[in-house]
Amino acid sequence: AQSVTQPDIHITVSEGASLELRCNYSYGATPYLFWYVQSPGQGLQLLLKYFSGDTLVQGIKGFEAEFKRSQSSFNLRKPSVHWSDAAEYFCAVGVFSGGYNKLIFGAGTRLAVHP
Amino acid sequence: SAVISQKPSRDICQRGTSLTIQCQVDSQVTMMFWYRQQPGQSLTLIATANQGSEATYESGFVIDKFPISRPNLTFSTLTVSNMSPEDSSIYLCSVTGTGYLEQYFGPGTRLTVT
Numbered sequence: 001a002q003s004v005t006q007p008d009i010h011i012t013v014s015e016g017a018s019l020e021l022r023c024n025y026s027y028g029a030t031p032y033l034f035w036y037v038q039s040p041g042q043g044l045q046l047l048l049k050y051f052s053g054d055t056l057v058q059g060i061k062g063f064e065a066e067f068k069r070s071q072s073s074f075n076l077r078k079p080s081v082h083w084s085d086a087a088e089y090f091c092a093v094g095v096f097s098g099g100y101n102k103l104i105f106g107a108g109t110r111l112a113v114h115p
Numbered sequence: 116s117a118v119i120s121q122k123p124s125r126d127i128c129q130r131g132t133s134l135t136i137q138c139q140v141d142s143q144v145t146m147m148f149w150y151r152q153q154p155g156q157s158l159t160l161i162a163t164a165n166q167g168s169e170a171t172y173e174s175g176f177v178i179d180k181f182p183i184s185r186p187n188l189t190f191s192t193l194t195v196s197n198m199s200p201e202d203s204s205i206y207l208c209s210v211t212g213t214g215y216l217e218q219y220f221g222p223g224t225r226l227t228v229t
Contacts, residue, residue, distance in 0.1 A: 032216050043207055044158075044220040046116075051216060090157060094216060100146050101216045105157045 002027045002095050004106035012112040013081050021076040021109050023091030032094030032101060033074040035065055038108075039087040047089075050074060061085070086113045117142050117210055119221035127227045128198055135194045136224045138208035143188035145211065148218060149181070152205040161206075164191050198228045 005024045013019055025031055032051050036044040048059025055067040065076045074091060090108045094101035118141040128134050138147065149161040162170040162183055170183040184192045195202050205225050209218040 034217060036220075043119075043222040044209075046217055046219060049217050096216070100163070100211060101218070102160060102163075103158075103218055105159075107157045 002093055002104050004091050004093050004104055006089075006091055006106035006109050008109045009107070010110050010112065012114060014114045015083050016080050019076075019078045019081045019085070019111070021089050021091075021111070023074045023076065023106060024072050025074060025091070025093045026072065027093050027095065031074075032096065033065075033067060034092040034094065034103065035059065035063070035074075035076050036090045036092060036105075037061075037087045038090065044090065047076070081111075081113055083113045083115060086111055116212060116219045117144060119208065119210060119219060121206075121208060121221040121224050123224060124222065125225040125227075127229060130199050130228055132198055133194055133196045134198065134226060135192050136206050136208075136226075138191045138193070138221055140189045140210055145188070147185060147191045148209045149183060149191075149193045150207045150209065150220075152207060152223070154203065158207065161193070195226065198226075200228045202226065203228045 003026045007022050034049045035047040038044050047063050048057050050057050050067045058064050063078050067074050088108045088110050091106040092103045120139045122137045147164045150158045152158050160173050161176045162172045164170045164183050164185040166185050166188050182194045205223045207220050207223045209220045
């Protein structure tokens with residue numbers, strides 16, 4: 001069955017430090033992969049997506065993610081974290097069936113940023 | 116991406132009552148989805164709503180508890196019926212992008228059942 005694992009429930013980094021959030025997926029076919037961010041009291045905002053092609057994808061707010069098929073991973077990175085990046089981050093895999101993409105989400109990683 | 120609004124943004128309801136949540140999109144979309152996010156949890160898909168057809172429910176969700184309407188290409192409603200405290204969650208609607216691959220989410224409705 002398709003699934004997404006985010007091993008880190010909470011991560012705390014200092015402002016200006018680099019960040020990597022881990023995501024592993026289980027899916028038999030070529031995956032469609034996504035990272036979303038949910039700020040407190042907000043809905044989900046799409047940070048970036050991977051469908052095919054270049055395995056390093058750039059997103060909004062200075063985020064990037066790298067797809068590694070051999071490791072079934074799609075880790076999110078940012079070289080320098082800002083206090084406003086404190087939020088919950090969700091990795092998702094899209095299961096394309098019946099003409100549309102059903103999203104399966106990981107449990108999320110809550111990011112705290114220390115000044 | 117489409118601009119999505121939801122009403123109400125939050126509500127506190129008594130157990131045994133029902134609440135209807137509205138989702139409005141500023142452009143016509145084929146696919147709309149409803150998700151539930153229980154406190155401290157991830158998102159779980161409740162159902163997919165296509166205009167002009169019955170909603171398709173995921174395992175564990177039934178129409179009697181979560182009836183959905185999709186009267187046109189810009190609007191949908193989700194009703195949470197006969198509520199219990201376990202229904203306290205954030206309910207989010209989403210729509211597909213032009214490629215039918217990514218989804219864009221509304222701001223959510225925070226429901227508390229007492």
